[in-house]
Amino acid sequence: MTQPHPPNSILYVGTYSVRASKGIYVFAFDPQSGTVQLQQTVSHGKSPSFLAIHPAGQYLYAVNEEDDQGPDHSGSVDAYIIDPQTGQLTFLNQQLTHGQAPCHISVDRRGKLAFVSNYGSGSLTVLPILENGSLGEASQLIRHTGQGPNPERQDAPHVHSAVVSMDNRLLYVSDLGTDKVYIYQIDEQQGKISVCPTTPYLHVSAGSGPRMIAVHPEDEWVYSLKEISSTVATFRRDCQTDTVELVQDDIPFLSETYSGERSGGDIHLDARGQYLYVTNRGNNTLAIFSLSNEGKLTQCNLQYTGGDEPRNFLVDEASQYVLIGHQKSDTITVFRLDSSSSEMKATGDQLSVPSPVCLLMHRWP
Template identity: 30%
Template sequence: MSSDDGAVRAFIGSFTSAGGRGITVAAVDQETGALTVLGATDTVPDPSYLALGHGPGPGGGALYAVSETEPGAAAALDITGDLPQPIDGIRPVDGNGPTHLALAGGHLLTANYGSGSVSVLSVRADGSLGPAISVLRHEGSGPVADRQRAPHAHQVLPDPSGNWVLSVDLGTDSVRICALDPVTGALRLHSETALRPGTGPRHLAFHPAGGHAYVLNELEPTVTTCRWNAAAGALEPVGETSVLPTEPAEGGDPATYPSAVVVSHDGRFLWTANRGHDSISVLALDTTGEQATLVTTVDCGGHWPRDLALDPTGRRLYAANERSCDVTWFDIDPATGIPRRAGSLDAPAASCLIFA
């Protein structure tokens, strides 16, 4: 979605508790990819992740933000003006520390890391949020004592068919596949896919053809490739690929905690953001989407890249570097998929970026 004059805007989420501006609005130069700040609003505390409503109907055209707090909350914002304006008040999600959100089946869903749950909120005709309708609580743990004593839902998203909702849980080393009742908002567990213990899955992204999903692991710097059967609602792990070179860097590699995964629009490349290593990994995907091969890593342009985003054209990649307080953008080589740094913007405590 773009404004009436065809201009593209970027919305940058950040941690207000760490000095962030809240939600920053930036104009996007469609020729160079450069960002220019238009303004910011801190009406939502710690809006660490954002989602955009598309098209007509409830939520279409609105911007949604989690409030990564305890207790957690979510907010809907009108973005027709210069700055996002709350459509209604901030709504509790009946969970702690929501880290991700997505629209599905006419509802807003949040992944609540702190409480290990997924919440479903109603979306009204004007895009505003109603109360939490249902909460699905995850169960289980993993072998990494300091990170996996309990469930930690880190991401929730609909599959490409729109028939299923997937939640990625770092604490239980698994991905849950759920059915969402579009009328009642009830979320029902359909199946759970176990991944290798101790990997700590954080986020996943689907191949544009819809038949594969790529799960990025935080506790080990790897991507797990899975087949996705939308008819059956079944996720099957088929391979695992390191996102870091096998040869350690001089002086040894620092501890690395991958954070975000993005697949190119044509399905040829996959990129990951790697905190600690402070890099972006480039992986080539074969024509089936089932084989991922590490090509190289490039510097992320800052420190602690928390999120990656492709611009609407798919020609540029943006990294939200939380601890160096910037968003850096890269031109992507269409032949190799390798990003080349093109510029950056000051963005204190940046945590995510989306385009409208």
């Protein structure tokens, strides 16, 4: 029997389990037209929100954010096999995170370890990835301590994300509750992480709430999106010593006259390290910065995203499209990107997906 020709690109969408969401959505993406077609829904009622794809492209991992599982009432993370013909998902196994409200997952660039950020309990879970792509039991649980000046948002640590450096040596962990970005060294041989001795952490401005990280392709520059203040901080890394320093802080991506909600959502760099993109959920915008040779940021564009509460987005340079997920309006809007000028134009295409939280594009060679 002839196997069906695989789609060129697959869009995976993680969601919160609200408003009749079916869990994880799998779409075929046409890079020529920017249109999508639903291929599969993976039924799940525990808010499979944030996703990560194994570097080999054979497995997908999803955190389940509802923390009522196991004896310690924690969240969990699922592993799925990606069908090489269709991109559809088949459940492989599940492990507990031993932390509350896991909201982010990443995988090291060798595909040996998964890092889960537990927002509710302010902890980071390290899980080994086995040869068949399944997840082993947690090998480390690192708990942060401290708090910030905002009593409503920073009464305790809140680990929001963990992002791997391009050379796979460092892990940048954003803690919204303590205004710190912790830096860990990755030991591939031991399958563990340890505090970076040259720079254990960086402290950003009080009350700003670091949320997500974007790493420059050359590893020298690191950008921190700060949720509470809707600003960006710039770090510079010495790749010889792994010393990291704060070189710019509180770079705004809202106008000085803006008085509404400040709620930074997501941050990404283009593959060449020329532009930085950030979303603000308060006024439904995506700000675009150009980067100088010294890594400095200059805002060059501000784009209305076409929906309510733009949480996560992706920049697919291979097809020159930007897709933006809106948590409140239950939509994903599609934009055509002119990478040479940083201009974006809405195509008019819009997906209906309940509470989209994470968008990932997977492409076969």
